[in-house]
Amino acid sequence: MMTNTGYPKELDKFYEQLRVYCGDILADTFITRKIYQYGQSDESAYIEKLRTDLYLYFRIFLDDEEIDGLMKTLEGEG
Amino acid sequence: MEICFECGIPIIISRNFEWSIDGQILKRHSPNRYVVIDCDQLRTLYELFTFLDGPRAATIICEARRKAMAVEIRDVLGDIIIRSHFYPSRSILGKLQLFFKAFGYGDLRLKNYDINGTSVIEFHNPHFQPFAEAEVKAIWEALEGTQAIVIQKVIRDSCIVFTLESAEEGRKYRLRKKLVKTSIPGKKPKAKELAGDKTCSTCGSPIEASRFTWNTKKGSIYDSVRERHVCLFNTQSLNELINDLMKHYDDKVNELILRAVKIYTRNLVKGSRILREMGTGSFLRSISIKGETLISGVEEDARGAELILENPWNIHFVSGEIAGWYEYIYNRRCETMLEERKENSWQLRVEKL
Numbered sequence: 001m002m003t004n005t006g007y008p009k010e011l012d013k014f015y016e017q018l019r020v021y022c023g024d025i026l027a028d029t030f031i032t033r034k035i036y037q038y039g040q041s042d043e044s045a046y047i048e049k050l051r052t053d054l055y056l057y058f059r060i061f062l063d064d065e066e067i068d069g070l071m072k073t074l075e076g077e078g
Numbered sequence: 079m080e081i082c083f084e085c086g087i088p089i090i091i092s093r094n095f096e097w098s099i100d101g102q103i104l105k106r107h108s109p110n111r112y113v114v115i116d117c118d119q120l121r122t123l124y125e126l127f128t129f130l131d132g133p134r135a136a137t138i139i140c141e142a143r144r145k146a147m148a149v150e151i152r153d154v155l156g157d158i159i160i161r162s163h164f165y166p167s168r169s170i171l172g173k174l175q176l177f178f179k180a181f182g183y184g185d186l187r188l189k190n191y192d193i194n195g196t197s198v199i200e201f202h203n204p205h206f207q208p209f210a211e212a213e214v215k216a217i218w219e220a221l222e223g224t225q226a227i228v229i230q231k232v233i234r235d236s237c238i239v240f241t242l243e244s245a246e247e248g249r250k251y252r253l254r255k256k257l258v259k260t261s262i263p264g265k266k267p268k269a270k271e272l273a274g275d276k277t278c279s280t281c282g283s284p285i286e287a288s289r290f291t292w293n294t295k296k297g298s299i300y301d302s303v304r305e306r307h308v309c310l311f312n313t314q315s316l317n318e319l320i321n322d323l324m325k326h327y328d329d330k331v332n333e334l335i336l337r338a339v340k341i342y343t344r345n346l347v348k349g350s351r352i353l354r355e356m357g358t359g360s361f362l363r364s365i366s367i368k369g370e371t372l373i374s375g376v377e378e379d380a381r382g383a384e385l386i387l388e389n390p391w392n393i394h395f396v397s398g399e400i401a402g403w404y405e406y407i408y409n410r411r412c413e414t415m416l417e418e419r420k421e422n423s424w425q426l427r428v429e430k431l
Contacts, residue, residue, distance in 0.1 A: 021333075021334075021337075022130060022327075022330055022333075022334055023327060023328050023329075023330025023331075023333075023334075024328070025326070025327045025328055025330075026130045026131060026327050026330065026334075029130070029131045029132075029134075030130045030131065033131070033132055053129075057125075057129045059341070060122055060125060060126045060129065060338055060341065061126050061334055061337040061338040061341060062337070062341075063341070063411055065411070
């Protein structure tokens with residue numbers, strides 16, 4: 001299901017939160033690229049892969065608390 | 079490359095650069111300012127943008143580096159290049175190799191430079207692999223005045239072999255254009271005097287700069303305090319690179335740089351015993367020796383610290399380094415607040431969250 005941002009529902013909040021950290025353009029290109037990269041057929045698959053990205057790469061520019069916040073958003077608790 | 083026996087700094091560096099008391103490394107007889115930056119710090123920023131935007135960010139960064147490097151090479155080679163109408167002489171190539179080694183960019187070997195417009199360049203121990211191609215293209219551009227294309231790239235351990243050709247069609251067997259000496263525009267900053275009285279009595283460089291060790295064979299510089307390989311960069315070329323990123327990704331780039339540098343520095347301090355035992359005063363002084371800024375005032379209170387930064391090469395980058403240090407010291411996350419006091423002077427407030 002798509003929302004008004006154009007992204008699947010599961011990524012909608014994640015996108016909103018990510019744009020606070022890296023701006024509209026980078027958040028937008030990042031999410032679009034990831035959806036394309038991981039494929040849209042199985043939504044749970046790219047959410048799973050985004051979780052791995054969070055732990056591996058987001059540490060370059062986000063603190064642990066911020067990563068936890070994004071993680072909760074992905075899990076639907078945020 | 080000749081090295082000063084007292085402090086270990088290459089003579090070419092001490093002769094051409096001066097450490098001014100206002101926290102800058104300035105090139106003599108040129109408007110250029112330089113800064114010493116960790117290769118890993120550059121890698122972190124590159125990884126950050128390529129992680130968020132993929133190969134497009136890599137192209138933006140590498141192209142910005144190519145453009146800036148071509149200008150810098152012309153500036154370094156100076157008059158020799160104007161006289162060379164046909165093909166680069168041995169003296170040009172020697173100077174180029176020396177420039178790469180002295181700045182810590184790596185060991186450059188020109189294997190073939192054909193009159194028909196093809197050249198083979200071996201780049202040993204490049205300071206940062208993604209930049210190697212851009213830098214090699216910049217050499218061609220500076221010497222030939224035309225853009226180059228890499229027709230073959232072979233990576234062997236720590237060496238990359240590039241085969242280059244002119245991107246301009248019908249270029250073969252034509253006389254090369256006469257090149258005009260260019261320099262990066264900008265006003266030459268006024269150097270007040272060399273850093274205090276603690277200078278090397280042989281070459282005149284600040285004695286604290288002896289923490290950098292030049293490997294003259296490999297063309298690398300090692301910072302023994304931070305325990306990292308470093309490079310000497312032109313600040314204008316780095317700022318142009320950041321400006322190019324801002325054109326594509328808006329002003330948030332500055333905030334991202336601050337965040338990434340802060341986390342990098344915090345982890346660097348956490349992992350280094352030398353840095354951990356250094357104390358705030360010495361750490362801030364070590365930033366000045368790298369030519370990043372002059373810290374003219376530090377006030378610490380229960381909630382955080384307030385610093386006056388004069389002539390920072392990039393306020394967001396420098397603030398990130400300082401905030402990273404304080405985050406380690408306070409062992410908690412900190413917020414940074416910046417306020418411009420006057421031209422080239424900023425007030426930085428690092429506050430515990």
